[in-house]
Amino acid sequence: xxxxxxxxxxxxxxxxxxxxxxxxxxxxxxxxxSISGTTMADVTGHAGLSMGIVSxxxxxxxxxxxxxxxxxxMELRDAWLVIFRDPTLTxxxxxxxxxxxxxxxxxxxPKKIAVWFAFFGEARYRKVYREMAxxxxxxxxxxxxxxxxxxxxxxxxxxxxAEDLATTMECLCDGMxxxxxxxxxxxxxxxxxxxxxxxxxxxxxxxxxxPRHLPKPCGPT
Amino acid sequence: xxxxxxxxxxxxxxxxxxxxxxxxxxxxxxxxxSISGTTMADVTGHAGLSMGIVSxxxxxxxxxxxxxxxxxxMELRDAWLVIFRDPTLTxxxxxxxxxxxxxxxxxxxPKKIAVWFAFFGEARYRKVYREMAxxxxxxxxxxxxxxxxxxxxxxxxxxxxAEDLATTMECLCDGMxxxxxxxxxxxxxxxxxxxxxxxxxxxxxxxxxxPRHLPKPCGPT
Amino acid sequence: xxxxxxxxxxxxxxxxxxxxxxxxxxxxxxxxxSISGTTMADVTGHAGLSMGIVSxxxxxxxxxxxxxxxxxxMELRDAWLVIFRDPTLTxxxxxxxxxxxxxxxxxxxPKKIAVWFAFFGEARYRKVYREMAxxxxxxxxxxxxxxxxxxxxxxxxxxxxAEDLATTMECLCDGMxxxxxxxxxxxxxxxxxxxxxxxxxxxxxxxxxxPRHLPKPCGPT
Amino acid sequence: xxxxxxxxxxxxxxxxxxxxxxxxxxxxxxxxxSISGTTMADVTGHAGLSMGIVSxxxxxxxxxxxxxxxxxxMELRDAWLVIFRDPTLTxxxxxxxxxxxxxxxxxxxPKKIAVWFAFFGEARYRKVYREMAxxxxxxxxxxxxxxxxxxxxxxxxxxxxAEDLATTMECLCDGMxxxxxxxxxxxxxxxxxxxxxxxxxxxxxxxxxxPRHLPKPCGPT
DNA sequence: CATGAATGAGTCTTCATTCAT
DNA sequence: AATGAATGAAGACTCATTCAT
Numbered sequence: 062x063x064x065x066x067x068x069x070x071x072x073x074x075x076x077x078x079x080x081x082x083x084x085x086x087x088x089x090x091x092x093x094x095s096i097s098g099t100t101m102a103d104v105t106g107h108a109g110l111s112m113g114i115v116s117x118x119x120x121x122x123x124x125x126x127x128x129x130x131x132x133x134x135m136e137l138r139d140a141w142l143v144i145f146r147d148p149t150l151t152x153x154x155x156x157x158x159x160x161x162x163x164x165x166x167x168x169x170x171p172k173k174i175a176v177w178f179a180f181f182g183e184a185r186y187r188k189v190y191r192e193m194a195x196x197x198x199x200x201x202x203x204x205x206x207x208x209x210x211x212x213x214x215x216x217x218x219x220x221x222x223a224e225d226l227a228t229t230m231e232c233l234c235d236g237m238x239x240x241x242x243x244x245x246x247x248x249x250x251x252x253x254x255x256x257x258x259x260x261x262x263x264x265x266x267x268x269x270x271x272p273r274h275l276p277k278p279c280g281p282t
Numbered sequence: 283x284x285x286x287x288x289x290x291x292x293x294x295x296x297x298x299x300x301x302x303x304x305x306x307x308x309x310x311x312x313x314x315x316s317i318s319g320t321t322m323a324d325v326t327g328h329a330g331l332s333m334g335i336v337s338x339x340x341x342x343x344x345x346x347x348x349x350x351x352x353x354x355x356m357e358l359r360d361a362w363l364v365i366f367r368d369p370t371l372t373x374x375x376x377x378x379x380x381x382x383x384x385x386x387x388x389x390x391x392p393k394k395i396a397v398w399f400a401f402f403g404e405a406r407y408r409k410v411y412r413e414m415a416x417x418x419x420x421x422x423x424x425x426x427x428x429x430x431x432x433x434x435x436x437x438x439x440x441x442x443x444a445e446d447l448a449t450t451m452e453c454l455c456d457g458m459x460x461x462x463x464x465x466x467x468x469x470x471x472x473x474x475x476x477x478x479x480x481x482x483x484x485x486x487x488x489x490x491x492x493p494r495h496l497p498k499p500c501g502p503t
Numbered sequence: 504x505x506x507x508x509x510x511x512x513x514x515x516x517x518x519x520x521x522x523x524x525x526x527x528x529x530x531x532x533x534x535x536x537s538i539s540g541t542t543m544a545d546v547t548g549h550a551g552l553s554m555g556i557v558s559x560x561x562x563x564x565x566x567x568x569x570x571x572x573x574x575x576x577m578e579l580r581d582a583w584l585v586i587f588r589d590p591t592l593t594x595x596x597x598x599x600x601x602x603x604x605x606x607x608x609x610x611x612x613p614k615k616i617a618v619w620f621a622f623f624g625e626a627r628y629r630k631v632y633r634e635m636a637x638x639x640x641x642x643x644x645x646x647x648x649x650x651x652x653x654x655x656x657x658x659x660x661x662x663x664x665a666e667d668l669a670t671t672m673e674c675l676c677d678g679m680x681x682x683x684x685x686x687x688x689x690x691x692x693x694x695x696x697x698x699x700x701x702x703x704x705x706x707x708x709x710x711x712x713x714p715r716h717l718p719k720p721c722g723p724t
Numbered sequence: 725x726x727x728x729x730x731x732x733x734x735x736x737x738x739x740x741x742x743x744x745x746x747x748x749x750x751x752x753x754x755x756x757x758s759i760s761g762t763t764m765a766d767v768t769g770h771a772g773l774s775m776g777i778v779s780x781x782x783x784x785x786x787x788x789x790x791x792x793x794x795x796x797x798m799e800l801r802d803a804w805l806v807i808f809r810d811p812t813l814t815x816x817x818x819x820x821x822x823x824x825x826x827x828x829x830x831x832x833x834p835k836k837i838a839v840w841f842a843f844f845g846e847a848r849y850r851k852v853y854r855e856m857a858x859x860x861x862x863x864x865x866x867x868x869x870x871x872x873x874x875x876x877x878x879x880x881x882x883x884x885x886a887e888d889l890a891t892t893m894e895c896l897c898d899g900m901x902x903x904x905x906x907x908x909x910x911x912x913x914x915x916x917x918x919x920x921x922x923x924x925x926x927x928x929x930x931x932x933x934x935p936r937h938l939p940k941p942c943g944p945t
Numbered sequence: 946c947a948t949g950a951a952t953g954a955g956t957c958t959t960c961a962t963t964c965a966t
Numbered sequence: 967a968a969t970g971a972a973t974g975a976a977g978a979c980t981c982a983t984t985c986a987t
Contacts, residue, residue, distance in 0.1 A: 067498075095318075096403070100975075100977060111953060115978090116981095117951075118950095120978090121978080122978065130986080175405060229477060235326055235456070235460045236452070244412070244416075334962085345947085531929075537846040543983085544981075552947080555947070556946090556984090557982085563981090620844050622760070623905075626755075627758070627761075659856040667919065670911075673903070675899055679899070680899075681895075681899070684844075685853070701892070717963075737971085774973080781971095897968090
């Protein structure tokens, strides 16, 4: 929400609204200026509010950043968890769903990926992230491994190790995120999804169809 | 080189020596404090030199950072290029060599990966990186694709697309780098190399042996 | 009154009650944090009221502080004036009474002395104090001098000058206040009273008995 | 030194000179604005230097204030210690010298007294003062007591307790300091010295001559 | 009368850069 | 070529005061 739009907002608002408003503004500014370049004046200006509002609602810049990171982490967790727990989905559907959840436009807009890497670029926030997300990351690893194991048994795949494949899926996913901001013309969300599908087809040919082969847009330029 | 050692050094030194000394110090400090937390006083203090030396040799902080990034990029490029151009190596050896070059201790120490992601965390330096390295990154992509194509033809692999596999290799590599600093107990250099081998075995079973399956240390914790 | 107790109080209260409540809170907070460290949020929080209440009743922080100083000054003036005007007391009783009134626990609790010196520490409030209290201070000086003069005539003391003794009494009193907060183990209220008695005994031996000689607690440590 | 004069000073100066320059400026500004009102910009502006210089030489505002307090405390200590240790002085001369050292124009200018009370007005700096000066204050108490004891024995004074008189001297001194800034027309340095002499004459009539009786200037107005 | 969210001017502090030596 | 004292712009944070409810 821009400052212009914000001028029409009421002078006071519930705590939750203001906090979310500030977190949204923070993510927007972070994407552009990263952590070192993001000032509280930038954030509050973007939200159409006054400078003191951050201290009022978040006590400090660090806490605002941490809260914003938590917001992103929760959003991502919810995205795959809702798939994993959906009783109407089959195992292959769940596996594919989790694999591609990271590339949902809501989750992996260029803006949000930039913010993720802004945080990963600072040792301090890597630690913060680990402390807040270690449990969820474990859960996701376990979920992927569990689903892979189920498929391996079902399909009698003797050459696939669930553990290794789960790791490959997660790391490939992260690597494509990185290249999405480095070379957005090379790795697009659609291409990333096709790559994930590719990986699953190659390991579980009895369960997955060949992906559409997207023309690689233009190399890592 | 620590400040203590540095005190014994002569008061003057050739341009190149001083510049490399400062770049080394920069990489060391960046790994710990990232970009926003790295001050010129940190860098010069770590190098055992005076504050004014940065302006003398690099004109500005930004230029010192850019030079440091270039140093890392060149180091990485040299690592895979020397393999690619080595006439004594076979195609599979080259492919494996390039795939695992990123995990050479000299290239991917925890310190250096942290610095890479410190730069990737800032939009400004992603742009700088692209401008200085997109040529090399293209070259590497082309090299990988060329090697894959050679193997596909040689082995008659009909289900492998060179382009996609090259992309997978690069992204998987980057994703493991990220998880190496996020969860160093999970992804170790040895495990990363095994994962890369795994990928090649699965695509080119006639050319690569099964990798040693390292026990996955402890999940993404 | 603590915030907890205050929560039970009715939402509205007469002007005078609220004002006194705020002055009490101000004195309590000032004692601990002095003027620079006392915020309106501290004061209203201590009183269990909302932030806006200060503006409502006192218009500004400065006015609240000035009112608090006046409250202290009036309290002190009342303490000695009631003695001076008490028709049942003899001259020596009055002199002794005024001399020791400053050390009455109600007047000179550690908290209140700290507040006095908080105000004396600021040129601005020294000026305010002078404007509001110089009349009373003059009156007290005159009262002491008058009482001393009476005793001098009565006892035929030829070596005492009423004016100088009155000054000595007042300054000694102030100096003991200061040392009470600097070194509370050294100067206690009891010791201070004994010192004042000592002074009177030495100047008016025919009218005052020897004081109890309190063991000096432990030096200015 | 004013900003105008300061403009002619060299751009760099030895550490000690700059630090003393800043402490002098601090004392000047503190006298006028007290602690809450003194900004680093005030201090550096008064010294004719730039804002960053405080952090460079004193790390923080608090440390600059503490250093300034220490400077005052040392100055006062030196003033009486040099008298106490002067082998050419007699015991009465030393006693009188210490008693009146506090009123030396160099020590008790209106400016410096104001600064003393600015510090005494804050609990934080009372603690700091105690920690830095407790030893010296003890020494001075001991010195006064020792000198009084010597006179008592020499003169056969049976009605004087060295301990109590030393305390009276110190507190009277402090009280006159306070009234010097509250009512400078009432208590002048000369009058304060006369008061101290008075006290000594009354206790040790065989050793001290009657003081000149200064006309009390104008009451506590 | 009373509330407390919001404001924004003011302060301390940091730090890249400059410059006299 | 090298030093490091000095600069001053910029940022995070504080807090007296305002105002819509």
